[in-house]
Amino acid sequence: QVQLVESGGGLVQPGGSLRLSCAASGFTFSSATMRWYRQAPGKERELVATITSAGGTRIYLDSVKGRFTISRDNHKNMMYLQMNGLKPEDTAVYYCNVNRGVGYWGQGTQVTVSS
Numbered sequence: 001q002v003q004l005v006e007s008g009g010g011l012v013q014p015g016g017s018l019r020l021s022c023a024a025s026g027f028t029f030s031s032a033t034m035r036w037y038r039q040a041p042g043k044e045r046e047l048v049a050t051i052t053s054a055g056g057t058r059i060y061l062d063s064v065k066g067r068f069t070i071s072r073d074n075h076k077n078m079m080y081l082q083m084n085g086l087k088p089e090d091t092a093v094y095y096c097n098v099n100r101g102v103g104y105w106g107q108g109t110q111v112t113v114s115s
Helices: none
Strands: 003-007 010-012 018-025 034-039 046-051 058-060 068-073 078-083 092-099 103-105 109-113
Touching (some): 018 092, 018 109, 034 068, 046 078, 058 068
Parallel strands (some): 010 109
Antiparallel strands (some): 003 018, 018 078, 034 046, 034 092, 068 078, 092 103, 092 109
């Protein structure tokens, strides 16, 4: 079965950095477009970044462009989100997602940006 496990969240000061990881299993990772979403308290879940199967296309939410970088390692079945220049408004639970006819989600990892 499809499993997605996020890690790497935490508490960081404004301007700091974090690297999120998503470990994937149960499907052919190398052929799947992968996505990072986030959900802040009281807000709808929003798409943060998308990466196509070979990594050739990467799409970002406007508010994170130039600060976040999505990447993947198809040999390790891993996806990453490098987040630099973090702002308080980046505070949210971050989720890994894949669509295989239905959407699959990990349990999420909390990112808190606060001084």
